[in-house]
Amino acid sequence: MQNTLKIAIIQSHLVWEDPEANRKQFKEKINSISDNVDIIVLPEMFTSGFTMNAPKVAETMQGETINWLKNISKNKDTAIIGSLVISENNNYYNRLICAQPSGELIEYDKRHTFTLAGEHKVYTAGTEKVIFSYLGWKICPLICYDLRFPVWARNSEDYDLLLYVANWPKPRINAWDTLLKARAIENMSYCIGVNRVGLDGLNYEYPGHSGAYDVLGHRIDSIKENEDKVEIVSLEKSMIGKYRDKLNFLNDRDEFNLKV
Incomplete structure (x- = not known):
């Protein structure tokens, strides 16, 4: 088990609806990371922006971006997480992928x-x-609009990190x-949200x-608004163990089942 988890x-x-251009710019940003990190996190639909034009940008699980993620993970010896448009079984999915150095892929489809x-x-x-578990940490990955629904994120599994990618x-x-802070407090978990910046092809601003x-809802980063x-x-x-043992809030959780 690893006590410290470093996340980039x-x-x-x-770049709107241009997977190749986005892969190129993210490769440059990733190669600029000189520290050894355990996980790299990209925004939601990082190859295209939040587009409803799925046929134009969709890829398969054997496609170029999946191979790109696997290669980066192996070469940098780090997990890398982000969501993209996946075509599978005649459906389109907004799918989060976590590629790990071992070659394992974790998949989560936006609920x-x-x-x-x-x-x-x-x-x-x-x-x-x-x-999923990584380096002894239990991680719950979610996507953007999921943030508004606390029952879906409810920490019934004693996870350590709640992770959102977003546009x-x-x-x-x-x-x-407000909700990122609330999810950390109510679940007594670290909570990280990664959002994009700039204008998209529909002129929406991020x-x-x-x-x-x-776990107490204190912010531990220094990222500024609109900063690339x-x-x-x-x-x-x-820290998780210290405050869960001291406060025991999760022990008082209500028990119920969620119907999907």
């Missing part, structure tokens, strides 16, 4: 499709909550800030506000 948050603009933008009309919603626009950024919060940057944060497993 990449808050970046995205809550964003009806305001018509995402539910294009993408098939996922049905499985995913918890969360400026008009509702206060909700993003201000970033990526953030990392500890890579920031490394360090998480301490011992």
Whole structure:
């Protein structure tokens, strides 16, 4: 088990519906990381931006971006996480991928499709909550709109890190800030949200506000609004145990089953 987990948050603009250009820019940003990190996190739909034009940008699980993620993970000896548009069984998915140096791929399909933008009309919603272990840490990966639904993120599994990738626009950024902090506090877990910056092809503006919060809801990063940057944060497993043992809030959780 590893006590310290170092995570590189990449808050970046995205090139609209151009997977090749996005892979190129993220490769440059990733190669600029000189520290040894355990996980690199990219935004939601990092190859395209939040597009409903799935046929134009969709790839398969044997496609170029999946191979790109696997190669980066192996060469950098780090896990790398982000979501992209995947075509599978005649459906499109907003799928989060975690590529690990061993070659293992963790998959999570976005459960809550964003009806305001018509995402539910294009993408098939996922049905499985995913918890995976990496370097002795239990991680729960989720995507953007999932943040608004605390029951889906509820820490029934005693996970250590709740991780959101997003394209969360400026008009509702206060909700993003508030809910990331709330998810950390209520689940007594580290919570990290990685959002994009810049304008997309539909002229929607994204201000970033990526953030990392500890189990008490204190912010532990220094990422600024609209900043295109890579920031490394360090998480301490011992802090989780200290405050869970001291406060015991998770022991008082209500028990119920979620129907999907």
